[in-house]
Amino acid sequence: MTDTTVEAAQGAPASSRRRRELPTLELLAFTLVAAGLLRPRLAGLFDSPALQTWTTIFVSISIQALPFLVLGVTISGLIAAFVPASFFAKVLPDRPVFAVPAAGLAGVVLPGCECGSVPIAGRLVARGVAPAAAFAFLLSAPAINPVVLVATAVAFPGRPAVVVARFVASLITAVVVGWLWAAFGRDPWITKRPREADPEASRWEVFRASAGHDFLHAGGYLVIGGITAAFLNVTIPESVLDTLAGNGVVAVLTLSVLAVMLAICSEADAFVAASLSNFSLTARLAFMTVGPMVDVKLIALQVGTFGRSFALRFAPVTFVVAVLTSVAVGSWLL
């Protein structure tokens, strides 16, 4: 601690922080060396095919998400450093009734999957964007961007209705959840939000600190999500799915829950949906609508970015709205 004024201003937390300081860099180095020395034993431990498959899928989810997460935190850092808060006040309509659909449609411009949109939404909230609008963007961006829509068209050749249905169902869900937040949501539920930067710091320094902080934060929660999704991926028996495919309502609920548990990237989920061909198209639409908005990896990211009391309300509501919208849009378009 270089100056006592900062400490005095912060009171108890600062002094307790000081006491809790650990030689963490040394701890990190020690962990790495110890792991390196234990390598032969570790490799033997992971010989079991189930554990090996789990590790493969865990590493895959982490690696696959990495470029998208870096894109997300780069944009988040750029917003923190270069976009003044007044900009969003200017471009977004004042009333949430209009701001929510506008922000939802703006999701079209972010090419990527869901991991990138959480830190961006967190930054938007910190910059004073109405949470309802930021959440509409958070939900719509991974589902309705051109990359995902093209992937969907490729996965369902000759069935453009699936692409249209996916776009419509995802946008409606995002807007409805945004409006629900505007009507019933309460700011105290958002227990965490990114700190705004020190106005005296250089822009480059603000970018570096914001992007780095967002990456470490979101990345840590992403790992929790990856561990969970890999576990479910290896343990869910396929035979259970087959028995549930026949019944209309059960099929929709089954694939919706499966989307939450598998946490497949939104650019790839259409291909998985296409291969679930003994399920109805409406059930598969629900799979593609729920997946980019609610899954174990996203819930972990939302807990990390906005806090637990937010995620515990937001994720279930989004799930219900997404399922109902999918059924409505599916019976209309498919």
Place this chain on the structure above:
Amino acid sequence: MKETQNAIMLLVGVAALRLGLTDAHLRYVKAALGPWLVVAGVLLVALGAFGLLRKNTAAAEQTAEHLHDGTGPDHHHGGPAIAWLLTLPVLAIFLIAPAPLGSYAAQRNSTRLEAPRAKFPALPAEVDGAVPLTLREFNLRTFFDDDTSLEGKTVRLTGFATPHGDNEVFLTRFILSCCAADGRPIKVAMMGLTGPRPSADQWLEVEGTWVKPAAAAKERALIGEAAGLVVTSIQAVPTPSQTYE
């Protein structure tokens, strides 16, 4: 304290570079993601390295304090403690280097292929007396090709062995759309095998002729059944660098 967070970022960046610059990423993600891993790795290494360097000046220390103090319970060390979890995938990549999806995952899943909308193009030309095909293409042509283009042809398929039941063996390969989490196994049932049964996960190059499905068999691909191949030649081959189709 913040040094550790920057060191972790540097580590993740190095791991991304190591995967993206070698064939190692092909075990976990589709090839197209490789260059993006390199870009992400360069950015993370830069962020981590600059962070570590900046830490040495008092001014930067202060900026970081202002940015990151007291926003939540896990911020007491000047950076999120949750970031430590990022060392797990890094350790897994460098120490365990998990193998690509293999017979264990293949045994637990099957893939329903849907009939393609367009007509099949002509078969590729023979190479050394056999038509090289992917397992997916072989399955699709077996079940859905009205022109029975496989009739009378010898095909060559490459995949790994997945034991099935007491004495059957499937030739298997996974298809990926994005990463191994969405991998789906494509299988071909090998028939007429003589000699010892190939062991699980052994890579094989197999030549043979198709087994015509029964008349009502169009439904079969929808229930995840594998196409059959009467094997005329089989040999063990080394694991290819790209194990997925």
